[in-house]
Amino acid sequence: MELSKSVASIIAHVGGKENIVNVWHCMTRLRFELVDYDKADMEALKAIPDVIGVQFAKGQVQIVIGTTVEKFYTEAMKQLGLDAAKEADKAPADEPSGEKKGLVSQFMDLMSGIFGPIVPAIAGAGMIKGLMTGLVALNVISNTTDTYLIIDMLASGVFNFLPFLVAASEAKKLKTNQYLAIALATVIMYPTMVNAAAAGEISNFYLFGMIPVPVFNYSSSVIPIFFGVLLMSYVHRWVDRIIPSAAKTVIVPTLTLFISGILTLTVVGPIGIYLGRGLASVVNTVYDISPVLCGVFFGAIRPVSILVGMHHAMTPIAMENFASQGWDMLMPMMFVANLSIVGAAAGCYFKANSKSEKTVIGGAVLSGFLGITEPALFGVLTKYKMAFVAATVGSVVGSAFISFFGVRLYGYITSSVFSIPAYIGPYFPFAVLGWIITLAVSFSLSYLLVVKMNRSSELSN
Known part of the structure; x- marks a missing residue:
């Protein structure tokens, strides 16, 4: 059409x-x-x-x-x-008539609205980073050459200056001024703050000689700017409401940036840093106690979270892991979940009764290997419900397996076959085994539950 x-x-x-x-x-x-x-x-x-x-x-x-x-x-x-x-410059819309959304629903809605639009930039940079990591691991290129350093700038720039992307996307979602939000990101990313954090010689600046401004490196962080822009959206509305129309052009942005900037540096930003570290610490603690349990939990919720559009809720935790410890264990589980969906969809191919349906399933499988699982989920697994069960079981088994062997990634990358070079290293054999097990389990279960059991039911009737 x-x-x-x-x-x-x-x-x-x-x-x-x-x-x-x-x-x-x-x-x-x-x-x-x-x-x-x-x-x-x-x-x-x-x-x-x-x-x-x-x-x-x-x-x-x-x-x-x-x-x-x-x-x-x-x-x-x-x-x-x-x-x-x-x-993006308008005030946030009023709550629509009807039942109000709960806080959890509003938060998930906000997360998907923020991270969805910036995923292409993160994915593109992550793909370059993953490929370069793989080439270095294979000794194809040295990480000391000018070529590597230049290409690494293409890959790492997005992650280093991630607060700018989050600020712009969140402002658009909240319908507040995007340029003020970006200006707020420049405040926490200014070299004075970044260099002081890198030097590690002081823990605080002092505003007016008495108000402590904690020193943190906000590069690659997500949660501090998230709360900063959220605060700014309310400050902007409040200032805009009390300032006379004749003075709005200059006074509103001045007061908005000054108030939001001070509060972000002194209160909101540090809280965001500690909250991000806390979330990552909780996940890592569970992982340290039982990697298998962690794999089972995230493997179980990942397929359904993609189905309902809540999968971006994991992104801040993964980004915090990369920023604080240099690696993350959730991204490999996300790849496993994608493969489980692909395997389950492929199992349904043998149930299809028409050439057009087989074409749809074949396209969905190919798309899933490339990192886009929605065609498989909505075009196949929602039709064959037991195949979705097979995908979930495959995700659980595969995630538990790679978690047990400590598979991890050292940079954000899309969950597709193109991300494979990023896994090359000490955990690569276990990653490959995990992928094979995931595809085998999800495909076999899907074929059994959707094709074989259905045929047996038809014969008995």
């Missing part, structure tokens, strides 16, 4: 332009916040040819499009008469 017609159908079936409060996208999904969710015709949305899947989760109607979602978003904004840049 033509793009404009598909988008027009989507808008019509979510209740029309007047029913849409907000629309945004992640890597594969259009996400709608609506005034009245009862007006959304889920079955009609599923029937649109370009739509892979539809679900209601976290107070959103999520429409799975695939890797072309940005084109759909751009066309949707055009048809809705909205400008993304201008929308």
Whole structure:
């Protein structure tokens, strides 16, 4: 179907332009916040040819499009008469009528709205970093050459200055001023702070000679700027409300940046640092006590978290692990979960009764190997429910296995076959065994539960 017609159908079936409060996208999904969710015709949305899947989760109607979602978003904004840049400067929308979302739902909604849009930048940089790590491990290139150092700048720059990306994305999600949010990121990333933290000679600066400003290296951090921009959105609204219109242009940004900057440096930023370390410490403590238990838990929740669009909730913890200890054990589990979904979808291939359905499953499997699992989840596993069970079991078994042997990554990278070079090193054999076990378990169980048992049921009838 033509793009404009598909988008027009989507808008019509979510209740029309007047029913849409907000629309945004992640890597594969259009996400709608609506005034009245009862007006959304889920079955009609599923029937649109370009739509892979539809679900209601976290107070959103999520429409799975695939890797072309940005084109759909751009066309949707055009048809809705909205400008993304201008929308980012508006005050946050009022809570839509109807039942209010819970705090957990709001938090997950915010996480997906922030990290979804910046994942391409992180994934691209992570892929370069992973490939270079693999080449160094294979002695193809030395990490002391100018070539390596230049390419490493391409890969590491995104992660070093991650607070800027988070600030811009969060401001857009909160509909506050993006440039003030970026300015706030410059405050905590200014060389005076970064260099003092690197030198390690002082623990505090003192504002007005008496207010301590803790010294931390905020490079690669996520949680401090997250809370900083959240605070800034409220400060900006408050200042904008009390300042007369004639003075808004200069006074509002001045007061917003001054108040938010001081509070972020003295209170919010340090709290964010300690909270991030605390979250990572909890996960690492569980991992230290029982790597297998940790693998079972994360392996079990990962497939369902992708299904409901909550998978970005793990990203801050993984990023904190990379920033604080230089490695992370969650990213390998994410790759295992993706492979389990691929294996389970592949098992369903032998259940397909038509050439078109086999083509859909084949495309979903290929897409899953490339790191995009939504086609397999929504196009295959939601149809064959027992295959989703098989994917979850495969994820649990594979994650427990690689956790037991301590498989880890030393930099953020997308969970796809292209990430394999990043695993080359002491844990590589265990990683490969884990991937094989995951694919074997999920494929075998899916084939058994969806194909074999179904055929036995048909014969008995």
